[in-house]
Amino acid sequence: MSETGKARRRRRTREETEADLLAAARRLLKRDGVLAGVNLREIAAEAGVNHGQIYQYFGTRQALLRAAAADLVERQTADRDGHWELPFDERRQAMFHHRLDEPELVRLEALLALDGDDDFSPFPRFAQTRQSLERDEGEGSLPGGADVVAAHVMTAAAQMGYVIFREAYARDTGIPLEELDERAADAFAQMVAGLTTPRTP
Numbered sequence: 001m002s003e004t005g006k007a008r009r010r011r012r013t014r015e016e017t018e019a020d021l022l023a024a025a026r027r028l029l030k031r032d033g034v035l036a037g038v039n040l041r042e043i044a045a046e047a048g049v050n051h052g053q054i055y056q057y058f059g060t061r062q063a064l065l066r067a068a069a070a071d072l073v074e075r076q077t078a079d080r081d082g083h084w085e086l087p088f089d090e091r092r093q094a095m096f097h098h099r100l101d102e103p104e105l106v107r108l109e110a111l112l113a114l115d116g117d118d119d120f121s122p123f124p125r126f127a128q129t130r131q132s133l134e135r136d137e138g139e140g141s142l143p144g145g146a147d148v149v150a151a152h153v154m155t156a157a158a159q160m161g162y163v164i165f166r167e168a169y170a171r172d173t174g175i176p177l178e179e180l181d182e183r184a185a186d187a188f189a190q191m192v193a194g195l196t197t198p199r200t201p
Helices: 003-009 014-032 040-047 052-058 061-079 081-085 088-101 103-114 126-139 148-173 177-196
Strands: none
Touching (some): 014 052, 040 052, 040 061, 052 061, 061 103, 081 126, 088 103, 103 148, 148 177
């Protein structure tokens, strides 16, 4: 018997099985894209587990996708923990570029939101975000009296929307995608700069 066969037959803990299913979902989403659909049997086969264990551990397809999205966000956030200390404009621009690098995650988040998943959270670390926003206002990187939460929400919406539609925007405008990304990043930086500038009475 091969080493792989032995590994597959070894009884895994629930935590190991859940981790294997999430890893399999991430690999298939990356390989096939979010819009190709997610075949739960294929995820189970990829993870080397029984198809029924997906329902046992996650309950629904939607719950598995939500968990996969949350897992991706957590993994990526762990790699960028230093960004919480950046001023608002730098933090939002860094997130814009991060989202450009992870279009499949953006599409997955959009699908979960459009699917009406009440348990989906677009801001899974909002308590930490709120602390950064309050610091921004206190240190002056956002003007006093600014609606800091709305500024965060609207810049997030602009990032998400651009990433979802960027290929169609490039086709319709006739601008090569790489060039459009650069120009959009510049325009986004100007939008963020507008939010960080105090209003004159």
